[in-house]
Amino acid sequence: MPVAQQLGIDLIWYGVVLGANLQTSFLTPPFGFALFYLRGVAPSEVTTADIYRGVIPFILLQLLVLVLIIVFPGIVSFLPSLAG
Numbered sequence: 001m002p003v004a005q006q007l008g009i010d011l012i013w014y015g016v017v018l019g020a021n022l023q024t025s026f027l028t029p030p031f032g033f034a035l036f037y038l039r040g041v042a043p044s045e046v047t048t049a050d051i052y053r054g055v056i057p058f059i060l061l062q063l064l065v066l067v068l069i070i071v072f073p074g075i076v077s078f079l080p081s082l083a084g
Helices: 002-006 011-025 033-041 048-071 074-083
Strands: none
Touching: 002 011, 011 048, 011 074, 033 048, 048 074
């Protein structure tokens, strides 16, 4: 955070980008915690490869959201600006 602050980056935007990036990491190997949780509760006939293939569309959506947040930073502050 101090580096982002010194560079003049909006800290709310920075936090949202960081959060979206972390959320994406929960779905991607090797640290895909959500995938391992699902593996623990899935029936034995569902393989780990099935889980990895099934999560691909969600990873792509997460990456799209991440790119949109970076390219259009106003998306992050639009809804909060309506409340004020």
